[in-house]
Amino acid sequence: MGNCFGTGNRRRLRGATDVEHGVVAVGKNQPLLRVPVMWSSDVIATDGQLQGKRDEFWDTAPAFEGRREVWDALKAAAEAAELKDYDLAQAIVDGAGISLPKGTLEECYDELGSRYVIPKYCLNKPTNFTSDTGGAAMAASPDQLVPVDQNEEKxxxxxxxxxxxxxxxxxxxxxxxxxxxxxxxxxxxxxxxxxxxxxxxxxxxxxxxxxxxxxxxxxxxxxxxx
CATH class of the missing domain: 3.10.20.90 (Phosphatidylinositol 3-kinase Catalytic Subunit; Chain A, domain 1)
Structure with a gap:
């Protein structure tokens, strides 16, 4: 993370202010950093490419190591953190018994000590990202009214x-x-x-x-x- 504590920084308290500004001391478990993961890519540049990579990772990762329920929790936490809902992401992580030694979802451990590594592209969009949804994104707006079929049964x-x-x-x-x-x-x-x-x-x-x-x-x- 590049945020090591030198001699001049040892007096800093690891309070909410430090967490929000990305300062964290590496240890057994740390609160989730309240800063987005910043990165750029020469390969992933559109919605379709990004979603394809994410789907591939989340579908295949549980088959190699770790527990599926922990992977599901990490996916939910990653989605919440990307929306900057850090309180929800932290609640999901805590509820699943997941430890964050570096205060980031990039490297995590479950209660059995199994290690989980999540690539940056599952945590945030690259800085050189270009949306390719156009009007489709507007059509999917949660505030858009959905006509109710009168023949539907509740x-x-x-x-x-x-x-x-x-x-x-x-x-x-x-x-x-x-x-x-x-x-x-x-x-x-x-x-x-x-x-x-x-x-x-x-x-x-x-x-x-x-x-x-x-x-x-x-x-x-x-x-x-x-």
Whole structure:
């Protein structure tokens, strides 16, 4: 990381301010640095190339070493950190018992001592990145209204709050996660902007619909408020 503590820096306290500015002392476990991973690439330059590399890594990494549930948690934490939701990323890491000796997701360890290495392209877009989605990105906006098919039948989903309380909601298959958050805000008083939903340990996109997630009957969605 290049942030070693010399003689003149030993008096610095490793408080929140240090973490936010990328200063960390290497040890057994450190809080997640609240700074994005900066890098550039001569190969990855567009959305399609980046997503392809990420999909390939997350699909194949569990087959070689480590536990799949830890990989799932790391993927969710990486996605949250890329969105600068560091509180959520830290909560996911802590909940999965993952240690960050350097305060970064690039090198992690689980409770059994297994080592996990995540490439930079899974943590942030390169500085020379060019979006190739154009109007498609706008079409996927979570705030865009989705017409409801009048022939749709409502389904019941269960959500578990961080307090341990379970909440049941009746929704349409075309209901988006952004709408689910607003329903939680209405019924439970939870700020929709600060709410994150996890499905099988993975962070759920606001634009995803109930139908797209293919949630098994009786499955519980985790709700984390940052």
């Amino acid at each position: 389904v019941n989903i269960k959500l578990r709050l961080s307090t341990g309380k379970d909440v049941k909601l009746s929704v349409y298959p075309s209901t988006r996660m952004s709408e689910v958050k607003k329903m939680l805000q209405s019924s439970e008083g939870i700020d929709a902007v600060r709410t994150r939903l996890l499905f099988s340990g993975k962070l759920v996109s606001d634009s995803a619909t109930i139908e797209q997630l293919k949630i098994p009957k009786g499955f519980v969605l985790q709700v984390i408020v940052s």
